[in-house]
C-alpha cells in the first residue's frame with residue numbers, strides 16, 4: 001500500500017501532459033459594428049476560456065445553487081426571453097417568494113461606460129463576478145449559503161473534473177463558481193436585430209441576405225427617437241453608433257414624485273435618489289413588463305409615460321426629461337422603431353441553451 005501511494009505521488013509530481021492545466025482561450029465573436037464602442041471589459045484575473053465558459057453555462061442552469069435545488073439563474077433569466085422572466089412583474093424565488101424588483105435581461109454585459117459600470121437596477125455591484133454572489137444568498141431569490149453550494153457541487157461526479165479543466169483545481173469554492181458564471185455571461189452578445197442588419201448594410205456596406213430596409217413607420221420612429229424637439233430618447237438610450245442602445249448611466253427619468261432611493265441606496269448620496277440603471281432598448285419584445293418595478297405592461301404604456309406622464313417635480317430628475325406631446329401616429333411610429341431592436345437570433349441561439 002505504502003509503496004503504491006508513493007508511486008502515485010511521483011506520478012502526481014511529474015504530471016503527464018494530458019493532466020496539465022491547459023485551458024483553451026475563448027475568442028469572443030463580435031458583430032462588425034461593435035467596433036464603434038469600447039472593447040469588451042474582461043478582468044485580467046478572469047480571462048475567457050472555452051472550459052470556463054462551458055462550466056459557467058452549466059452552473060447558470062444549475063438548480064443546486066438554490067436551497068431547495070429547484071431554482072437556477074435561468075429560472076429568472078430564461079434564454080428564450082433574452083435572459084429575463086417575461087410577464088413577471090417581480091421574480092419568483094425559492095418557495096414562491098417575490099424579489100423586490102423586475103428581473104433584468106442579460107446581454108452585452110461585457111460593455112459599459114467606465115464611469116458608470118455597475119450592475120443591478122440600483123447599481124449595487126461593479127463586476128459580474130461580484131454580482132453573481134448575490135442571488136445565491138438573497139433571502140428572496142435562491143436562499144442558499146455558498147458553503148452549501150460548494151459542498152453540493154463537490155459531491156457530484158462531474159463538477160470537480162470540470163473545475164479542474166477550467167481553473168486547474170478540483171477544489172470547488174464560491175470564487176471559482178462566480179468566475180465561471182461571469183465568463184458565460186460575457187459571451188451573451190446581442191447584435192443581430194433588424195436595425196443591426198439595416199445599419200450594417202447602409203453604414204458599413206455589408207450585404208446581408210433578405211430585405212433589411214426599414215418600413216416608413218420604423219424610419220419615422222427612428223427620427224422621433226433621435227430628435228431633441230420630439231421623442232428625444234437617444235440622450236439616455238444611445239444612437240446607432242452606441243450599439244448597446246443604452247448609455248448605461250444612472251438617471252432619474254421621472255417616474256415618481258417620491259422615488260425609490262435607487263443608486264442612493266448604495267452611494268448614500270441624496271443626489272442619487274431616484275436614479276436607476278438606464279436599460280438597453282434591445283429585445284423589448286421579450287422583456288415585458290418594464291421599468292425597475294415592472295409597472296408598465298406594454299410599450300404603449302411606456303411611451304405614454306414619456307409623452308404625458310413624466311413627473312417633472314421628481315427629485316434629481318434628468319434635465320432632458322419633459323412631456324413630449326407626440327401625436328397618436330408618432331407614438332405608433334416610435335414603437336415600430338423600438339421593435340426593430342428585437343434580436344430573434346439571440347433568443348434562439350443554441351450556444352446559450354443547456
Ligand code: HEC
Nearest residue numbers: 073076091092093099101102103104119120121132135141
Ligand atoms: C429569483 C429570480 C432571480 C434569480 C434566481 C437570479 N436573478 Fe439575476 N436578477 C433578478 C432580479 C430581480 C434582478 C434585478 C435586481 C435588482 O436590481 O435588485 C437581477 C439582476 C441580475 C443582473 C444585473 C444585470 C444588469 O444589467 O445590471 C445579473 C448580471 C444577474 N441578475 C445575474 C444572475 C445570476 C448569475 C444568477 C444566478 C447565480 C441570477 N441572476 C439569479 C432575478 C433573479
Ligand code: HEC
Nearest residue numbers: 231232233236251253276277278279290291292302306318
Ligand atoms: C433622461 C434619460 C432617459 C430618457 C431621455 C429616456 N429614458 Fe427610457 N429609461 C431611462 C431610465 C433611467 C429607465 C429605467 C427607469 C427605472 O426603471 O427606474 C428607462 C426605461 C425605459 C424603458 C423600459 C425598459 C425596460 O427594460 O424595463 C423603455 C422601453 C424606455 N425607457 C424607452 C424610452 C423611450 C422610447 C424614450 C424616448 C421617448 C426614453 N426611454 C427616454 C432613461 C431615459
